[in-house]
Amino acid sequence: xxxRSNSTRDSRFKPQGATGFVLLLLAFxxxxxxxxxxxxxxxxxxxxxxxxxxxxxxxxxxxxxxxASWYKDNGYHFLALSDHNVFQTGQRWSEIKKNSGxxxxxxxxxxxxxxxxxxxxxxxxxxxxxxxxFAEFRTLVEERDQFLMIPGEEITDRYLxxxxxxxxSNISQPIQPQGGKNIVDIMKRNVAAVAKQREETGQxxxxxxxxxxxxxxxxAEELMQVSGEKFFEVYNGHPTVNDPGDAxxxxxxxxxDIILTWRLGILNTGPIYGLATDDSHDYHAIAPTKSNxxxxxxxxxxxxxxxxxxxxxxxxxxxxxxxxxxLADIRREAGVLTVKIAxxxxxxxxxEFIGTKKDFDSANQPVKNRAGEKLRVTHRYSxxxxxxxxxxxxxxxxxxxxxxxxxxxxxxxxxKAKANAVHKNERESAWTQPFF
Numbered sequence: 564x565x566x567r568s569n570s571t572r573d574s575r576f577k578p579q580g581a582t583g584f585v586l587l588l589l590a591f592x593x594x595x596x597x598x599x600x601x602x603x604x605x606x607x608x609x610x611x612x613x614x615x616x617x618x619x620x621x622x623x624x625x626x627x628x629x630x631a632s633w634y635k636d637n638g639y640h641f642l643a644l645s646d647h648n649v650f651q652t653g654q655r656w657s658e659i660k661k662n663s664g665x666x667x668x669x670x671x672x673x674x675x676x677x678x679x680x681x682x683x684x685x686x687x688x689x690x691x692x693x694x695x696x697f698a699e700f701r702t703l704v705e706e707r708d709q710f711l712m713i714p715g716e717e718i719t720d721r722y723l724x725x726x727x728x729x730x731x732s733n734i735s736q737p738i739q740p741q742g743g744k745n746i747v748d749i750m751k752r753n754v755a756a757v758a759k760q761r762e763e764t765g766q767x768x769x770x771x772x773x774x775x776x777x778x779x780x781x782x783a784e785e786l787m788q789v790s791g792e793k794f795f796e797v798y799n800g801h802p803t804v805n806d807p808g809d810a811x812x813x814x815x816x817x818x819x820d821i822i823l824t825w826r827l828g829i830l831n832t833g834p835i836y837g838l839a840t841d842d843s844h845d846y847h848a849i850a851p852t853k854s855n856x857x858x859x860x861x862x863x864x865x866x867x868x869x870x871x872x873x874x875x876x877x878x879x880x881x882x883x884x885x886x887x888x889x890l891a892d893i894r895r896e897a898g899v900l901t902v903k904i905a906x907x908x909x910x911x912x913x914x915e916f917i918g919t920k921k922d923f924d925s926a927n928q929p930v931k932n933r934a935g936e937k938l939r940v941t942h943r944y945s946x947x948x949x950x951x952x953x954x955x956x957x958x959x960x961x962x963x964x965x966x967x968x969x970x971x972x973x974x975x976x977x978x979k980a981k982a983n984a985v986h987k988n989e990r991e992s993a994w995t996q997p998f999f
Contacts, residue, residue: 605866607881610873612641613860614715614732615773615796615840619694620655621646621717624663625846626672627695628680631704631712633846633856640868643715644697645730650716650737651697659683659690668847676703713870717773718753722746725780728773729753729792730840733870735764746781747788754791767874771795771838774804779812783821783941790832793878795819797837797994798886800858802851802985804842811930813941816974820949821941824919827999828969836877836996839884851985858983859886880996887982887991888912888975895998898964902973902995906958911978914960916953918971918997923947970999 617623618630627644634642644651659669669692673681680703682693701712713733720727720740727749731738738760741752750772757770771794775781786795797815799806808814813821819837826832839859849855862883865876876882883890889905904912924945929937952971953962962971973995981989 607864607866607876609862609864610640610868611860611862612639612643612711612713612873613841613843613856614643614645614713614771614838615717615730615799615842616642616644616715616856617646617717617842617844618644618651619657619662619664620644620649620651622663623844623846624665625668626664627651627697628676628700628703629668629672630843630846630856631700631710632675635704635706635710637857639860640709641711641713641870641873643713643730643732645715645717645732647717647719648737648739650714650734651694651700653696655694655696656684656691657694659692664847708868711868711870711873713873718770720749720753721780722749724778726778727753727780728777730771730773731757731768732771733766733768733874735760735766735768746785750781750786750789750792754789758791767871767878769794769874769877773840774799774801774806774815774842775818776805776808776812776815777801777803779805779940782939783813783818783825786818786835787822787825787830787832790826790830792835793833794836794838796840796842798839798859798884798992799842800840800886800985801842801844801854803854807986811938811940817949818941820917820919821944823970823972823997823999824923824948827997828919828921828923829925834880834970834997834999836880836882837884837994839886839994849983851983855983858981858985859884861885862890883993883995885991885993886989887979888977888993890975890993890995893973893995895964900962900964900971900973900998902960902975904958904960904975907977907979911956912958913976914955915951915974915976916955916960916962916971917949917974918952919948919950919969920952920967921969922967923969968999970997972997 618627684691716731716737718729738756741756743749743752761768797819806815822835841856841858843854843856845853863876864881865872891905892903924947927942927944929942930940975993977991979991981991
């Protein structure tokens with residue numbers, strides 16, 4: 564499969580040369596003609612969003628309206644609240660003194676929205692506050708072409724001691740954890756449940772694997788078998804999810820390269836795309852030890868700020884993940900992948916083009932403990948899997964394909980320290996999706 568441009572969903576959004584490209588895609592069965600009339604009318608742009616967020620409906624410590632308002636006020640365009648095994652619907656009353664936000668969070672909530680919006684009552688001497696459902700609070704914050712709420716849920720499953728958390732975005736109805744006979748089976752069952760709901764409703768929706776290194780829950784070998792799972796979190800802003808790995812466990816970036824190499828080069832089951840998210844729970848105390856807002860997000864390129872457009876663009880790979888670096892453009896033309904960075908004065912940038920070549924060494928070995936027993940962790944692979952193929956300094960970086968790459972992705976790292984970072988010596992970064 565030829566690498567596709569990440570600068571727009573495809574060339575039909577460009578003012579010149581769109582017709583020929585659409586005809587080419589039609590010839591290869593890669594384009595849906597039903598999208599042509601409306602898609603050509605608008606130019607694609609970047610939208611910033613977070614797909615992994617928690618509120619008082621599960622284990623977050625603030626009210627949905629307060630959380631959404633923070634994201635809207637801080638330059639985001641879309642947000643999914645993904646509470647554990649629940650969608651924000653129905654009647655839910657919470658005791659103010661005992662919920663995780665406590666009285667301080669309630670007072671801030673009341674000051675911000677006023678008594679005409681905030682609903683309280685007293686039962687058995689306890690003061691309760693009503694947690695507004697999604698259908699209500701979205702009306703308070705949504706604004707056309709400015710801010711969008713996407714209905715979401717974190718399907719929170721597990722196998723023995725391994726947590727298996729999968730985010731379900733643009734849901735119609737919540738899905739309960741499907742369970743299964745092993746980790747791969749559980750992931751496949753949850754993916755299938757989302758696919759079934761999508762087929763039944765006709766509504767675009769997606770599922771992505773959260774924080775594979777949380778509790779060292781998922782290995783690269785397990786995730787690569789779930790061909791229906793097209794997304795995972797390469798960056799998660801929660802301080803306990805172990806993105807960098809350790810001496811025994813592979814980092815999430817290493818996991819990404821292993822899966823890309825095997826799925827594109829051996830299994831022929833398609834790519835997996837990398838997301839960045841906050842996984843925010845804590846909205847009051849700001850510290851590296853807290854799961855705060857503003858650490859990781861996706862920038863999606865599509866013409867319209869609708870849930871359908873966002874999901875379809877994500878599925879097309881027309882987005883990048885970021886922890887601070889902003890990109891002006893990403894495109895592949897005439898065999899060259901070019902990344903243009905929206906620079907900040909006084910900040911330098913280094914771009915690494917990372918990929919695996921077709922003749923790579925595929926040998927890999929399981930990790931063993933001192934007793935020689937195999938551990939359920941990602942295997943050790945050759946350095947030829949996910950190697951740095953080229954580097955560039957400055958605000959523009961280009962890589963010319965040689966034709967022997969299985970895939971190439973770009974990672975851009977700035978000299979600017981990440982604010983409120985959870986990892987030592989962390990710098991603001993961005994990750995493009997793989998070109999293959």
